[in-house]
Amino acid sequence: MGAVERDSAVEHAVSDHALVLKAQAGDREAFGELVARYMRRAYYAALGLTGSHDDALDLSQEAFVRAYRARASLDPDRPFYPWLYQIVRRLCFNMQRDRRTRRRRMEEATPWLQDQADARAAASDPARDVERSELRSRLEVAIDALPEREREVLVLKEFEGLRYREIAELLGIPIGTVMSRLYTARKNLAEILGDVL
Amino acid sequence: MSERGAAAGDERARRLLMRGLDGELPAEEREELERLLNSDASVRAEWDRLVRLKEVTDTMKLQQPPDEVWKDYWESVYVRLERGIGWILLSVGAIVLVSYGLWMGAQEIIADTEMPLYLKAAILATTVGVVVLLVSVVREKLFIGRTERYKDVER
Numbered sequence: 001m002g003a004v005e006r007d008s009a010v011e012h013a014v015s016d017h018a019l020v021l022k023a024q025a026g027d028r029e030a031f032g033e034l035v036a037r038y039m040r041r042a043y044y045a046a047l048g049l050t051g052s053h054d055d056a057l058d059l060s061q062e063a064f065v066r067a068y069r070a071r072a073s074l075d076p077d078r079p080f081y082p083w084l085y086q087i088v089r090r091l092c093f094n095m096q097r098d099r100r101t102r103r104r105r106m107e108e109a110t111p112w113l114q115d116q117a118d119a120r121a122a123a124s125d126p127a128r129d130v131e132r133s134e135l136r137s138r139l140e141v142a143i144d145a146l147p148e149r150e151r152e153v154l155v156l157k158e159f160e161g162l163r164y165r166e167i168a169e170l171l172g173i174p175i176g177t178v179m180s181r182l183y184t185a186r187k188n189l190a191e192i193l194g195d196v197l
Numbered sequence: 198m199s200e201r202g203a204a205a206g207d208e209r210a211r212r213l214l215m216r217g218l219d220g221e222l223p224a225e226e227r228e229e230l231e232r233l234l235n236s237d238a239s240v241r242a243e244w245d246r247l248v249r250l251k252e253v254t255d256t257m258k259l260q261q262p263p264d265e266v267w268k269d270y271w272e273s274v275y276v277r278l279e280r281g282i283g284w285i286l287l288s289v290g291a292i293v294l295v296s297y298g299l300w301m302g303a304q305e306i307i308a309d310t311e312m313p314l315y316l317k318a319a320i321l322a323t324t325v326g327v328v329v330l331l332v333s334v335v336r337e338k339l340f341i342g343r344t345e346r347y348k349d350v351e352r
Contacts, residue, residue: 028275028278032271032274032275035270035271035274036270036271039267039270039271040267043262043266043270044259047259047260048259053260053262057262057266061270061273061274061277062277064274065274065277065278065281068274068278069281111260112259112260113257113258113259113260114257114258114259114260114261115256115257116256116257116258117256135253136257139253139254139257157219158254158255158257159254159257159258159259163221164216164219164221176208176212179211179212179215179216180208180211180212182215183211183212183214183215186215186218186247186250186251187243187247189250190246190247190249190250193250193253197246197249197250197253
C-alpha cells in the first residue's frame, strides 16, 4: 500500500467492470459507486499536480463529470482509474499552464504537504519544528518549480507510493522513462534544496 | 568510449541510482551499484545527496482534507452533472425562443409601411448583432471551453 490510501486495492462486491457497464447504460448510482471508490485517488493525484486543496477538489470533481459525459468511449474491459487519471492530469496541466491561475496560486499558497515528523519535533524541540516547517515550505516551492512531467512522476512515486511498473502503466510510458524523469526531478530538487540537504 | 556509449553508461548509472534509492534493485544489481559508487567519487557524492533528499521526502505526505470533503464529494459531482445538462437544455431552448421571437418581430417590421427605412435597417443591424454575440457566447461555453483548451495537452 502506498502513502496515499489506494481505493482500488480494496475488494468490492461489485467489480469496476460491472459498474462501468451500468454507468454506460445511464445508471448514475453505479457511477456514484465508482466516484466513491476513486475520489480519494483522484483528489490526491490532483493535489500532487496542483499543490492546492481547492483546485484539487474542483478539478477531481470536474474529471468525474467529464468521465461521466464521455463514458461511452470507455472500454469496460480496461481499468477505470487509469482512464480517469488521464482526465485528471489533463485538467491539472491545463490549469497549471494558465499564467493567471499560477499567479493567483502564488498569492494564495497554503501548505499541501504534511510533515509526518512535525508533531514529534514540536513536542521535543520548538526550534526544530520551525526548521522542519521551513523545509516543508521549501520542498513545496521546489516541487512547484519542476516541469509538469517530472513533478508528476515524483508525486506518484514519493507521495502516492506507486512502484515504477504502476507509474509506467498509469502514464503509458516505458519504465525507463519513469526512471529518467524521476532522476531529473530529484536532481533538480536536490539542486534547489542544496543548502538544506 | 564513444559519446553514445558514455551516454548509455550514464543512463544505466542513473537507473541504478533510482532503483537503488527506491528499493527496486535486485541483489545482483545492488552489487553493481556498490561497485559504481566505490569507483566514482562524483557518483558517490550525487548518491549521498539523493539519499538525503529521499530522507526528506519520505517524511512528507500529501495534506489530508477534512472528512466532510468525502461526505459531500459525490453530491457535488452529481450537482455538476445536473447543472451541465440544465445549462445545455436552457441554452438550446433560449436560442429557439429568441430566434422565433426575432423572426416574428422582423416580419412585423418588414410589413410595417409607415416605419422609415433607416429605422428598419438599425433594428435589423441591432438584431443581427445580438444574435451573433449570443451564438458566439453559447458556442464558446459549450464547445471551445471543453475542447480547444486541451488539444495541446499530450496524453
